[in-house]
Amino acid sequence: MSSHVYRRHDLLHVExxxxxxxxxxxxRLDRLADEAQRLVEGWAERGLPVIVRRxxxxxxxxxxxxxxxxxxxxxKLRLGFFIPPGHVAASVAALSVAEAARSxxxxLRPQLEAAAALGRRFGLWPAVFGALLxxxxxxxxxLRPGSDIDLIWPVPRRESLDELLDDLAELDEAGPNRLDGEIILSTGEGANWRELRGALACPGGTVLVKSMHGAELRCARHLFM
Structure with a gap:
C-alpha cells in the first residue's frame, strides 16, 4: 500500500x-468509440490529470x-482505473473557484465570483470539481446548459457553519446554475452541503458521509462534536 494518503477528489498526474x-x-478501451479511445490513450501525454476515487x-x-x-x-462515461503508486508523477493543485471563474x-462568472467572495469572507478556499473542472x-x-456547478468547501469553524450553509443556499437559489458539492471534514470525509444543511436543521438528522472506504449515514450534529 502506498505510504501517501490520497483523498477523494485529489488530482494526480500519471507518467x-x-x-x-x-x-x-x-x-478497457475496446468498448469505446474511436474518438474516445484516442482521447483516453493520449490523456497522460497531454498532461491531463486523473481524479482519485473510492x-x-x-x-x-x-x-x-x-x-x-x-x-x-x-x-459521458466515467472510466475507472488503478494506478500503481510508484507511477504517479505528481499531485496537481486543486482548481480554485476564483481561477475557474476566469475560464x-x-x-456563470458572477455566480462563481460570488462563491469565491463567500469563501474569502469565511477564510476558506473552495475548489471546483465535476464538469466545470x-x-x-x-x-x-x-458543461451543458443545465450542468451543476460542483464545489468542494473545507469545513469552517462550527460557529460559522450554519451561516456558510445558509449563504450557499442563497447563492444556489439566485442561480443561474444549481450549486452542488461537498463540505470536506477535517478527516477528509465529505457530505453534500445541501443534505448537511437539512440534517442540521432537524434534531437527530442524518447525512450521508463519504470517504475513501465507503459511505454511511451519520448524525449530522455528531460530526462537529
Whole structure:
C-alpha cells in the first residue's frame, strides 16, 4: 500500500509510459468509440490529470483507484482505473473557484465570483470539481446548459457553519446554475452541503458521509462534536 494518503477528489498526474502500460493491462478501451479511445490513450501525454476515487471492496489496495470522465459528446462515461503508486508523477493543485471563474462561460462568472467572495469572507478556499473542472483542464465541452456547478468547501469553524450553509443556499437559489458539492471534514470525509444543511436543521438528522472506504449515514450534529 502506498505510504501517501490520497483523498477523494485529489488530482494526480500519471507518467505517460505507466499510463500506456495500464491501458494495455486493463484492455478497457475496446468498448469505446474511436474518438474516445484516442482521447483516453493520449490523456497522460497531454498532461491531463486523473481524479482519485473510492475503490470497491476487494480492490487491490496497493494501487490507487482513479477515474476520468468523458465529455457528453463522447458518451459521458466515467472510466475507472488503478494506478500503481510508484507511477504517479505528481499531485496537481486543486482548481480554485476564483481561477475557474476566469475560464468559465460568461453567464456563470458572477455566480462563481460570488462563491469565491463567500469563501474569502469565511477564510476558506473552495475548489471546483465535476464538469466545470474537466472543461477547464481539457478545453473540451463538458458543461451543458443545465450542468451543476460542483464545489468542494473545507469545513469552517462550527460557529460559522450554519451561516456558510445558509449563504450557499442563497447563492444556489439566485442561480443561474444549481450549486452542488461537498463540505470536506477535517478527516477528509465529505457530505453534500445541501443534505448537511437539512440534517442540521432537524434534531437527530442524518447525512450521508463519504470517504475513501465507503459511505454511511451519520448524525449530522455528531460530526462537529
Amino acid at each position: 505517460p509510459e505507466a499510463w500506456r502500460e495500464m491501458l494495455l493491462a486493463t484492455g 475503490g470497491a471492496p476487494g480492490d487491490d489496495e496497493s494501487a490507487i483507484a482513479v477515474g476520468l470522465p468523458l465529455p457528453p459528446t463522447l458518451g 468559465a462561460p460568461a453567464h 474537466w472543461q477547464h483542464l481539457t478545453g473540451l465541452a463538458y
